[in-house]
Amino acid sequence: MRSRTLKLLCKISFFSNRIATKDNNLCIFLFLLIVLSFSRSANSKSLLHLRRGDSISVEGDDFITSPDNTFTCGFYGMGSNAYWFAIWFTHAKDKTVVWTANRDAPVNNQSSRVSMRGDGTMVLTDVDGRIKWQTNTTNTAVVVAELLNTGNLVLKNRQGDILWQSFDVPTDTLLPSQLLTKDKRLISSLRKGSLGSGYFNLYFGGDNVLSLISDSPQISSIYWPNPYSDIYTSGRTNYNGSRFAVLDDMGVLFSSDHYQANASDIGFGIKRRLTIDPDGNLRIYSLINSSGQWMVTWQAISQPCQVHGACGSNGLCVYTPKPKCICTPGYAANDPNDWNAGCEPIFNQSLLNPEVEFLALSQFDYFGSDLYYKPNFTLEACRELCRNDSGCKGFTYRTWGNGHCYAKSDLFNGFASPDFPGTVYIKLPRSLQVSKPSIFDGSSTMCESREAEIRVGSPSMYNIARKTVRWGYIYSFCLALGVIELLFVVLGWWLFFTKHGVPTSVEAGYRMISNQFRRFNYSELKKATNNFREELGRGGSGAIYKGVLADNRVVAVKRLGDVFQGEDEFWAEMRTIGKINHMNLVRMWGFCSERRHRLLVYEYVDNMSLDKHLFNSNFLGWKQRFAVALGTAKGLAYLHHECLEWVIHCDVKPENILLDSEFQPKIADFGLATLSRRDGPGSEISRIRGTKGYMAPEWALNQPITAKVDVYGYGVVILEMVKGIKLSNWVVDDAENDKIPLKILGRTVKEKSQCGNSSWVESIVDSRLEGNYSRIQAATLVQLGLTCVEEDQSKRPNMAAVVQTLMECEDETDTNSENVIA
Incomplete structure (x- = not known):
């Protein structure tokens, strides 16, 4: 290698002398660049083996590759001066790391080295020579280190026997054929972009069941399988002596406790990994060869806020519509970039008693941390109990039948849920002015029957009239709103009490009139x-x-x-x-x-379905159309990302989008796919659903059905809304009218937008609008629609991303704007 390099350098030197008379400075510059390039190439090498006495330096760019080049092993850098001895996917766009030796002890970018020593150990040393990691193979017959096609780094003897392997010491990822056994666990990274150990674990618990646990410094809590259901209800068994789990080459995750899960793209020939992510969710990822990006093909938790500890101490997990972390009112984040650090109070907790009030958050709760539980308890008694207990930071009051009181010693694992039949009351100083989290807007109506924001400091939550006017007009206004709502509640209670003999408990009465299902x-x-x-x-x-x-x-x-x-x-x-x-x-x-x-x-929805206001003379204006597109996206995002049961609609079309008296969209028939698909335990959607023209290609191709079928149908709908006619009636000014209109439209938009021609917007938008529309919004809808109807479902966005895109241009109303999104 060195002799070839020297010969090339001699030739380059001779050539540079010949041209030096023309431009000596340029020649010298080029010569130096080439010398540096060849010098680097000479020092860089790809190895299939590392034998005794060999080493890899952090500065030399040497690495070990698997025979098929799927995996690479070497020094992986992050930041300015932090390196890990790691294994990663060679062809993944982000060089996804699947194993690290020195996970919580990165080394320096100078003089750090991995060596195969004479005593059979593989050793990682830092700049000062200190050992940061080593294998437990001292005085063995190890002669070589290899990286297998499976991603397993192994140390072998002369006979080829494996004496040590990285598969036995996993980090956050399980590769196909790698066993997770009773004495091993996967531990998440601390945060996205970090390789250090986090707080979420996948392991076999003491009950022999494969479990996910939040194991933070504050508290440990199992959250999968559902801790509030018994093992057998979750489809598991604890008669499980072997205790192993494995992801096979087909994309099937199998555990010896009888748990099984399938990747949505089940089949051979796909590179996959099972990873416990920093958000605490366990997911199967499949590598898209064409882009080098990963696609989620299965996840353990369909509702991210069900992950215990996702937002740290005193944090709340909410949907807006994507899951995100916020602090409990009265608390502030320790580190907004790291929610594992949680939130801390902005008040002196030692001064809470007796000057306290309670902030009511309807349909919020905190997992666990129950100081005590009192069944058949009134709200007033529960509040007084917490008020007089210095260890109580708040309480949850649930209203099914008689009231149930749960006093909280910690505000940990907070979440918002449309399914929760109760309210949490946060204990705060009376002098502190805070309000509810502003998450109940159009993007996420998880609690449509909103409670008034009432501070509960008086003996009864209904005795608002006794509160003094202490904060001027604003407080008086809020108090008036509270009284008005109180009158409605009392009136409803009175009617039900007199006609139906409802129990005299105010809480039970309120529940009875609000539960209409x-x-x-x-x-x-x-x-x-x-x-x-x-x-x-x-x-x-x-x-x-x-x-x-x-x-x-x-x-x-x-x-x-x-x-x-x-x-x-x-x-x-x-x-x-x-x-x-x-x-x-x-x-x-x-x-x-x-x-x-x-x-x-x-x-009953007053204005019937969207098709009756789109494809005839009684058509919607542009502002209404965009509002329908955004509202429909929010509804689908809720079904796909927020529901307690993951729901795929399977038949998104204008006929199933109803319009209320204000022409706001309401999706209908969203539960029928779930009702008709249950052919047996664990069965997939087995019967083709949908309407021709709105059906995704995977129905016909017998591919796995995911939420992306709804994204496809939505894409067709918004394109029809822009055009104002049915897809089947589209005629594109093209010589190939016999081809699929969507493909022709996509090609037309791509060609004209690349040439800087914005006329394609006018040629597509409904002419009946007579130019009264936002060109930026129209361009966004068209291009978003075309992305949604991609034949490859992995290229379609999810509905949460669609909502985000539309909300970014929601306020764009300039109908004369020349700025068209290209």
Whole structure:
């Protein structure tokens, strides 16, 4: 190698002398550059083996590669002066690290070295010669180190026997064929962009079950499988002596406690990894060869805020619509870039008593840390108990049946959930002015029935009139709003008490009037619809009729066909769907499952479906269309990312997007895919659903069905909204009209936008608008729609990303703007 380099340098020197007379300075500059390049190449080498006496220096750019070049082993740098001896995917765009030797002890970027010593050990030394890591192979017959095609770094003897392997000391990743056994665990990184050990673990617990645990300095808490269900309900068994888990080459994760999970792209020939991420979720990733990027093909936790400790001490996990961390009111983040550090109080806790008030956060709670639990307790008694206990930082009051009081010793694992039937009360100094987290906006209505923001400091939460006016007009205004809402609550309670004999507990009464989801009998729905006389519409799953309930609520009643399951399964599914609540989803009031009858009772939506306001003379203006596009995206993002049960709609089209009296969109039929797909335990969606023109290609190609089928349907819908006509009626000014309109549109937009021609916007937008639209918003919708209808589902964005994109241009209203997004 060196002799070849010297010969080349001689030739370069001769050549430089010949041209020096023309431009001596340029020649010398080029010569020096080439010398440096060859010098670096001479020092850099790829090794398949590391034998006794060999070493790798952090400065030499030497590394070990697997025979098929899938994996690389060497020094991995991060920041200005931190290096790890690591293994990474060679062809991943971010060189994804799957193992590190010195995980929590990085070495210097000068003179650090990995050596194969004469005693058979592999040793990592820092700049000062101190040993930072070494293998436990002293005085063995180790002669060589190799990196296998599996990503396993092994030390072998002369006979080829493995005496040590990196697979036995995993970090945060399990590779295919790598065993996770009872004495090993995966530990997450501390944060994104860090290789240091974090607080989330995957391991076999004392009950022999594969579990995820948050193991922070403050508290340890198992969060997967669901700690509030028994092992057998979770489909596991603790009669499990072998205790092992493995991800195979097909993309199947199997554990000896009878747990099994499949990657959505199950099959051979795909590079995968199982990683416990810094957010505490366990995911299977698949490598996209064309881009070098990773695609999530399975995850253990569908609702990220269910991960215990995700936001640290005194933190709250919320959806807006993406999951994010905020501090409990009255607390401030220790490090906004590291939520593991949690939040600390902005007040002196020793001065809390007796001058305290309680801030009510409806449908919030904190996992665990219960100081004590008091069943059949009144709200007033619970509050007084916490007020007089210096160890109590707040309490949760749940309202099912009689009240339940949970006093909290720590505000840890906080979360917001539309399913939680209660309120948490945060203990704060009376002098401290704070308010609720402002997360209940259009982007995330996890608690549509919002409680007024009431500070509870007086003997009764309803005795607001006794509070003195201490903060002027603002406080008086808030107090007036609270009194008005209180009057409605008391009135509702009184009506129910006098007519139905509801228990005298105020909390129980409030719960009874707010819980309107119920099971109807067939006779009352037949009466409500006047024997199903007025038909509102008809679809593949059944006909919809207008009805009026006994309490004068106008409803839409859907009679389902015969494809749905038995009564017990149907009822169980309804309990789940009944908990889903978002302003952009049609609210379900109840259901009927009686003999052969299956009916769903929905709120009645005044302005019917989107297609009736898009494809005829009674069409929507641009502002309304953009609002519908954004609202629909928020509804789908809620279904995909926030629901307690992951829901795929499977039939997103204008006919299933209803418009209320304010022309705000409400997605209908979002639970029917879940109802019709349960062919057996663990089964996939087995029957093709959807409507021609809105169906993603994976339906026809028999590929795994994921939430990306909804993204495809949404893409078609927003393109139709821009154009104002059905996709099947699109005619593009192109000689190849027999081809798919979407492909022609995509090619047209790409060609014209690359040439700086903005006329393509005018040629696509509905001409009936007569130019009254935002060109930036129109361009965004078109390009977003084209991205959503990519044939390769991995190239489609998720709905959370769609919402973010649309919200960034929501305020763009300049109809004369020439700035078109290219």
